[in-house]
Amino acid sequence: MLLNIKDLHVSIHGKEILKGFNLSVNYGEVHAIMGPNGTGKSTLAAAITGREGYEITSGEIIYKGKNIIDLAPDVRANEGIFLSFQYPVEIPGVSITNFMRTALNAKREFMGEAPIPAGEFLKRMEEKKKLVDIQSKLTNRSVNEGFSGGEKKKNEIFQMAMLEPTFAVLDETDSGLDIDALKVVANGVNALRSEDNAFVVITHYQRLLDYIVPDFVHVMYDGRIVKSGGKGLALELEEKGYDWIKDYDVNR
């Protein structure tokens, strides 16, 4: 098993947001997480990636057999955890090229490897830019600065492709994408999918799941998973909305 989250409780400013969350992900799997606004999907992503201010009051996050809740965010990242942000951040004056080289070399240093040779780096950039259909015009610009919503999301997938994580969380990467961009993003993810990695895809729209076909769909409500199923569950949600889920939770 790659990731096993056990009875996770997470508070922000003393307010409990995740209330006993459980999830296990095996190598090679894609899990989709759906659920109404404010139920704690992004909080889950923050807890997995180690963001400050998200206090784990109890529970465990076992990744590759180790509880990672005390590891720094950069260590988790270098261990292969990647987050495609719901709201990517602008870093003025830092080109994507420079940002990616810094990130790749940080990982290599962590693995005890020498910095990536310039030629190899550029080759990899070209290859991955093709994968998500972004232009050099964009990679020469500062990270996310003045990017359109769609460009920001493509840039997240581009970075994921560059860093080749073992476990990636995509937090609403499909929001704000036109249909062509959606296909590009999905193709990018599908190209990276293998038996050596796994994905958790957070989304509100079952449309994405037409392109990234998940092995499991989970519905989150009020800080925990209230229903799990196959791809069909997403269709059902689209049809009926979340109300019946809420009932489900109450009746449980």
Place this chain on the structure above:
Amino acid sequence: MKEEKENENILEEVTSSEYKYGFVTDIETETAPMGLTEDTVKFISKKKNEPEWLLEYRLKAYRYWLTIEEPDWALLNHPPINYQDIIYYAAPKQKEVKESLDEVDPELLDTFNKLGISLDEQKMLTGVAVDAVIDSVSVKTTFQDTLAKHGIIFCSFSEAVQNHPELVKKYLGTVVPHTDNFFAALNSAVFSDGSFCYIPKGVRCPIELSTYFRINAANTGQFERTLLVADEGSYVSYLEGCTAPQRDENQLHAAIVEIITFDDAEVKYSTVQNWYPGDKNGVGGIYNFVTKRGLCKGKNSKISWTQVETGSAITWKYPSCTLLGDNSIGEFYSVAVTNNMQQADTGTKMIHIGKNTKSTIISKGISAGKSNNSYRGLVRVSKKADNARNFSQCDSLLLGDKCGAHTFPYIKNNNRSSVVEHEATTSKISEDQLFYCQQRGIDTEKSIGLIVNGYAKEVLNKLPMEFAVEAQKLLAITLEGSVG
């Protein structure tokens, strides 16, 4: 009451007259007695075998200095400086030669390594005997040969006084008069040495000039004097300082830099200042009070100042341009970083006198720890400066909430056809930015380095290439441990 006053007078007399009796005029001694009197000034001038006019110049400055007070308008706090507690002249000391790098402070070496300074350079900077790998004297000689071919004069200030007295006499004090300010007066009285540079008409200096390549560059001391003259149609890029940490026993530094450009001449002056900032509590750091000014005397001439200020406990520095020639251009690009207890009050003055003169000011202040970082800038447009243009952008970046950033822009526009624009922003490194970088595997300190360098990029891009690369690393190192 009266008795008390009398006691005070006696006390003062006793303490302040100490030197009268202790003064040794023997010019064989290598060090002036502590304190500053007319005799000290004469001693320095005599030691340097200076012509009468230069001694007169020094004395005039000294007498003026006696009549004025140290300025207190800057946002700086330091214990009062006792000007009688300073030795104003010491012959350049032979640096103690060490056998190997093993004898050098490991912390210093660590910084050198992070900066990527080569082993040989490290040895030179720390006074370790250099073996046959690079013969620095021969490098410098080739360098001097190249300059001589173009008729460029580049030598120590003392040499210039001996070998080109007419040039020194003609230009010394014409941009920064000894009456300019307290520290300028002090420097004019007691300056020890520095650099002199003259670029003849129509010559484009083929190499970047750095004091590193000047023969006799050893120990210019705490009162450095630089004079740079670019004759018609000439160009030079001049580098001052280095990114390696500079230690000095002298706490007070008061330098003067004067630049003059004639018609169509251009001077690019780049500085990296990394004097010892003191320990975490600010103890032992350098006080750096600098007067730098350029005069765009000729039409279409241009002076640009680029500075990266990371060192010193106190920085008081306003590289300025007087735009006298029509169509002349002044530029100021600055990154000033303060950490721990450091204080910086820095900025520029752009004085528009000629028609169609243009100036650009880009200032990036970065404060961390408990430091204070102020931008202070004056843009003055005189009545005759038709169509003058100024654009100023002053940004402050805060790391943490115990540091301060302040902006003091003074604008005096006396010409209706002129446009002065000022923009200012203050921002913090956001937790979002930091986390975004960390999530990509970059540790906290490298993340800060990355974000800060991005923030300062506009200015760093103005530096000559190798300088820029080192300056980037320097910024990151200066801010180490600032967030934790």
